[in-house]
Amino acid sequence: MTPLLEKAFAKAAALPDSIQDQLAEQLGEDISGESAWEQTLADSQEFLEGLAAKARDAHQQGKTIKKGFDEL
DSSP states (O other), X not given: OOHHHHHXXXXXXXXXXXXXXXXXXHHHHHHHHXXXXXXXHHHHHHHHHHHXXXXXXXXXXXXXXXXXXXXX
8 A cells, every 4th residue: 555545544544434434435436437447448449449540541541631629
């Protein structure tokens, strides 16, 4: 455990049990969400590489138009 996380847990330990439970629930949800996001990115890497290749091919074939964000 990092020193920063240890410090946060020490502060949390001084809080009432109900607030500690709320923090623990939120932390668990955050960890689950982060793990799910990392898995989603890992699973989509091949798909994203395919999209990038198609975009490069379209650009090389002159099928793209350069626009700014305000023009999309």
